[in-house]
Amino acid sequence: MKPSLLSIAVTSALFAPGAVAQTETDSTDLPSMLVSADFRPAEAxxxxxxxxxFDEExxxxxxxxxxxxxxxLAPNVNISSGASRGQYFQIRGIGExxxxxxxxxxxxxxIIDGIDFSRTGGAATLFDIEQVEVLRGPQxxxxxxxxxxxxxxxxxxxxxxxxxMDFESTVGNYNTRSVGVxxxxxxIKDTLLGRVAVHTYQSDGFMxxxxxxxxxxxxxxEITARSHLKWLVNNDLxxxxxxxxLNIDNGYDAFTLDNSRNSLSDEPGEDKQRTNAFALKGDWRASSALQLQSTVTYSKSxxxxxxxxxxxNRPRNAGIPGSYDGVEVYDRGRENYSFELRALSNEDGRIFNNSTDWTVGIYYLNQDEKLDASNTFIPVVNQxxxxxxxxxxxxxxxxxxxxTLINGLRVGHFKAEYxxxxxxxxxxxxxxxxxxIGLEFQYNQNHLLYSTLSRGYKSGGVNNATGIEARFREFDTEYMWNLELGAKSLWLEGDLLTNVALFYGIRKDAQVKNSKQEGVSFIDYQQNAAKGTNAGIEFDLDWLINDQWRALASLGLLYTNFNDYDVRDNLDVTGREQAHAPAYQFSLGGEYYPAPNWVIRANIEGKxxxxxxxxxxxxxxxxxISNASIEYQNQDWRLTLWGRNLFDKDYATRGFFIENDPSINYAKRKYIQYGDPRTFGLTVSYDY
Known part of the structure; x- marks a missing residue:
């Protein structure tokens, strides 16, 4: 059995699937993955x-x-629900x-196959995904x-x-079932290559x-269909x-008045998505000095x-104090298209006495969103x-x-119409x-040291809620300076891999989402409310102990606060931690190979x-929470018995706080949406 690198280190009696992915390898080597998220592909x-x-295993x-x-499994990465799935991401304490x-x-x-889905996290389904790369820090x-x-x-x-040819089918609790081919x-051999993948997934959910x-x-x-065509025009193009x-038809009925998994809603919601998208890419080795790459993308959702x-289930318009009843509906259409053209140096194109590889490019992205919000409060139709x-x-x-000295610069123009x-x-x-600007020092073949000072930005925008002063209708761009120091190392003749990164970021004009309760409604708006600090450590370890044991650990430590907070409608959070920014996050576990066809995995992860x-x-x-799996493989067939959150731990992925108000009868307390309970299933797969 050829073991694959998973996340996590030995912990108690558990062994875990992991946070670092890799390609196929044998038991005497730590594998590596080719990362494609930068200008030039390179091993992680x-x-x-x-x-x-993460890889497909x-x-x-x-x-x-x-x-x-x-x-x-990724340190200092958090996720927020408030929908049928976790669709909003935070890295190092920053994110919507x-x-x-x-x-x-x-x-x-x-980014999915080069297509920007940054506003649409529900699109991130995983069947036939070969690898996922999570890059932390400003890009x-x-x-x-x-x-x-x-x-x-x-x-x-x-x-x-x-x-x-790949086939996969899963059955699990909560009437979960899926089939993918x-x-x-x-x-046309050596000229035109193709691939098609279709997957359907159903579950009753956890309420x-x-x-x-x-x-x-x-x-x-959820239905996902992907296809890929590769035309090998010639040796250079x-x-x-x-x-x-994507055809996603999910329900949304997550919050209850008693913070349980037993809803009393009379009009449960929906979380639907219909998406068609494509990416057309060209890669032309124009000469030994020049490489040209282009990407055109389009998506409609x-x-x-x-x-x-x-x-x-309060009766609507009953006229009884405290009998508020309401339904919120947000019907959006999104249409995006982009174009990028890059020129990169090849081996004979280096400049400055053959010492410098270079990349230059242009980029254009247009995003058009139309909203029809018919709700209990004030309907909104906007573009x-x-x-x-x-x-x-x-x-x-x-x-x-x-x-090596690395210098990068991006200058852009942002324009919006609302x-x-x-x-x-x-x-x-x-x-x-x-x-x-960064320095990369290859101390020897086993140790890479680096330092980077980067500047990231997020463009400003528009607040459209009623009850906001005119001067707060627009908010400005947020900038962040981030200093990062890191080391990537191999030890014990390559059997032990470690990565460590220390970072310190300063947010200027931080865009902070606030919410003000007025009776039964909430006014949500963004404001440039603060200067913030986001600092911490990220560490992972992968140790091939012997032919039967593999262990890995990952840890994220995070310090965040608002150094200077502009209070407008709510409490002063100066000096407080930022939202959705846990101070620690970890994953521990490993893999055990008791026999040639068997692998046992488990892990614990927490925050x-x-x-x-x-x-x-x-x-x-x-x-x-604890997770585990047992896998048996016989030639091309594989059976995997898996379980997540084995001890059925309740944990929150989204939360609100409601004040007392004469017009409603909610208790003054926090209300939360739970993450998935104990889930388990059997997956059968065939790879030819």
Whole structure:
């Protein structure tokens, strides 16, 4: 049995699937993964930055369907629900936690096969995904405005010249079942290659609606279809086409008045998404000096998000004090297209006495979003169109045989147009720039040391809620300076791998989401409220102990606060931790190979308590959950019995706090949405 590298180190009697992924290998080698999220692909251990990678074996060993099922394995990465799934990401304490009527400018980028889904986290389904790369820290040179905190980059399996067939089927508790099929290979040998993958997933979800007598009001019903065509035009030119279709028809019924998993909603909500998207990429080796790469992407998504706003079955318009009844419906259409052209130096194109590799490029992204929000309070119909245009470049200069200087710069122009039915007409526009300067020192073949000073940015935007002063209708760009020091090492003749990163970031004009309760409604808005500090440590360890044991540990420590907070409507949180920023996060476990065809995996993962919002002091609880799997493989067939949250621990992924008010009869307390309870299942897969 060829073991694959998973996350985590030995802990108690548990052994875990892990947070670092890799390619196929044997038991005498630590494997590596080729990371594609930067300008030039490189092995993970050769990239001077903090990152975590997952491969398909990690995904399958956890019975993972969506990115939310694996992100806990990445240190200093958190996730927020408030929907049928965790769709909003935070890296190092920075990131959005929800979206209602207001336009959203994300802090964490989500890229799927080169297509920007940064506003649409529900798209991150995992079938036929070959690898996931989580880059922490500002990525201002490479990605610009959607990568202030970092980027999640997902790559699907690519077509090859070899016939490849994959089948996967899962059954589990909560009436969970899924089937996926993928076929790839040469259509015209050595010229045209193709791959198609289709997957369907259903589950009743984890809520019981006692009022309606149903157990599927938080159901999941998701179809994913991917395809890839690769045209090998000649030895110097390759053209790739990736297609994606998503049909997500989930329910949303997550909050209750008693913080249980037993809902009393009379009108449970929906969380739907219909997406069609493509990416067309060209890679031309024009000469031994010049490489040209281009990418054109397009995506169109229809998203429907609704919920029973009173979380109960009160009669509508009963005229009784405390009998508030409400339904919120947000019907969005998003249409995005982008173009990028890059020129890169080849071996004969280096400049400055053959010491410097270079990259230059141009980028354009247009995002058009239309919203029809029909709700109990004030209906909103709006259109929000943004344009991001940028030029960028990077120089990698080898100062000595072991020391490399990296300089990157991105200069962009952001323009937006906002118009709604309440007469609000705004068109913010501004110049933006980010970049980095870094040193990479290859101490020897086993140890890489690096330091990076980077500047990231997130463009400003518009507040469209009623009751906001005119001067607060627009908010400005947020910038962050981040200093990072790191080391990537191999020890014990390559059997032990360690990565450590220390970072210190200063946020300027931090965009902070606030929420003000007025009676039964909440006014949500963004403001440039603070200067903030985000600092910490990220560490992971992978140890191939012997032919039967593999162990790995990952740990994230995070310090965040607001150094200077501009109080407008809510409490003063100066000096307090930032929202959704747990002070620690860890994963511990390993793998055991008792026989050639068997592998046993398990892990524990946990995180500290964290504030749900910057508008109140309600917190989650700290938690630790346990996961395990047993896998048997016989030639091309594989059976995996897996379980997540084995001890059925209750933990929160989203929370609110409601004050007392004469017009409603909610208790003055926090209300939370729970993460998944104990889930288990059997996955059968066949790979040819």
């Amino acid at each position: 251990q050769d990239i001077p930055g903090s990152l975590t990678t 990690i995904i399958e060993s956890r019975g993972a369907q969506h990115i939310e099922d694996v992100l806990n 936690r929800s979206q209602f009527a207001a336009p959203l400018n994300p802090s964490v980028g989500l 201002g040179t490479r990605y610009g405005t959607n990568a202030l905190a970092g980027v999640i980059n997902m790559q699907s399996k690519q077509a090859t010249n070899k016939l490849d 993928a076929v790839g290979g040469p259509l 019981d609606n006692d009022f309606l007598g149903r157990d599927n009001t938080q159901n999941r019903d 390759t053209i790739d086409l990736n297609l994606l279709h 229809d998203l429907l998000y609704s919920y029973d706003a009173d979380w109960s 929000y169109e943004t344009e991001n245009t940028a030029i960028f470049g990077q120089l990698d200069t080898r100062i000595t045989e072991r020391l 118009l709604d039915n309440n007469g609000l007409d705004l068109d913010p526009s501004e110049m933006l720039f980010g970049g980095k 500290d308590e964290f504030y749900f919002s910057n508008s109140h002091n309600a917190k989650s609880s700290s938690y630790v």
